[in-house]
Amino acid sequence: MQIWKVILTTNNVDTAEESLSHAGAGAVFITDSGNQKHIEAYFQTQPDLNRLEEVLPPHQNLAAEILPPLDWVSHSQTGLPVINQPPFFIFETLNRPERPNGLINIELQAGRAFGSGHHETTRGCLMMLDKLLKRTQPKHILDLGCGSGILAIALAKATHQKIKASDIDPEAINMTLRNSCLNHVRQLIQVYESDGFNRLDNHQKSYDLIVANILTGTLKRLANELTQKLAPARYPNAGGSLVLSGILNTQQQQIVATMRQFGLRLQEKVILEEWTTLCFRR
Incomplete structure (x- = not known):
């Protein structure tokens, strides 16, 4: 390619x-x-x-x-250090832990698909998910724009629920499948090649957790669909949660204003250097 x-x-x-x-x-x-x-x-x-x-x-x-x-992403990630982001521990194959560490271990071969846990947007999502999963128990979960599959794998291991993962990039789909097998959660992750919600299984009418670590422009374009697919407040767990990242600190107010137009309220945010991760609820 x-x-x-x-x-x-x-x-x-x-x-x-x-x-x-x-x-x-x-x-x-x-x-x-x-x-x-x-x-x-x-x-x-x-x-x-x-x-x-x-x-x-x-x-x-x-x-x-x-x-x-050249496989630029793999090349750039050769020899990357492990990422210890409790409760998650992320490593490439060469850095596999020698003994149990009491954490949720995620082994990655990133390939050409983006998402290794080293970027602040992915780390922000992992931090937000840790906070969220301590107070909610989502059962219908979507990772929109799954990249290498890191967030879908983290969610599958943390919740033991079935996860839907989608991406517009065929290479991302292949890498998510490979990494889910590598982490022994293939049976929990359903993968779809889809632009937004276009090709997702429409039998799932709503989700009580959606994670989207994608471009800000795409988040704004999909705001209406993201809101429509989020479980309403009458749903168990007091309605769905929406975790958004890929957002510069200077862009967060745009996203907050956009989501407010569709009835979502900001619940929490994580800031890592120039990047912001936001969590919304109905």
Whole structure:
């Protein structure tokens, strides 16, 4: 699979991220670059730079390149240290613990799918799920945008419930399947290739826990569907919980305002460096 990388700098991160997402970017990474933000976006098809020039906010240094045929995510994660985020302990195969550690162990082979537990958005989700699972017992659970499967696996191991996991990227589906087998929870995880809720099993009318660690623009686009699929307050456990991440600290008020329009209230948040994870309830 060929990957194209688009780079640019801009002051308007929110609009740039949303424009890149609509143009087909599968992942967008944002870092500080002095007074501006440096953005890298990854595409599985060749991006149209002329079209991007038209739809992006004011920016500089827009460029694109095709990456060599290397498994970039796996390559970048070679030799990564373990992540001890109690009650979860995340490691790659080479760092498997030699003895029991009393934690929920998650072994990962990330491949080209994003999500290793090392990024603040994934760690924020794990921290939020730990807090949430101490006071609720969800039975109908969805991981929307599952990436490597780390959150679906964490939920399966922590709750022993069946988990639905979906992603628009076929490589993510393959990696979630492989990692769920590696962690002996394949029988608990149902995996769907789906853009949002389009191809999910519609027999499940609502969920009492939805986790979505995806782009902010996509979260805003799916806000109505996320709310509709969240179990109402009359449901057991006083209604469903929605955990959202992939949100810069500067973007959190947009997400809170969007979700408030659909009747959701912010219950809790976790901030790790530049990134925010939010938990909503009806």
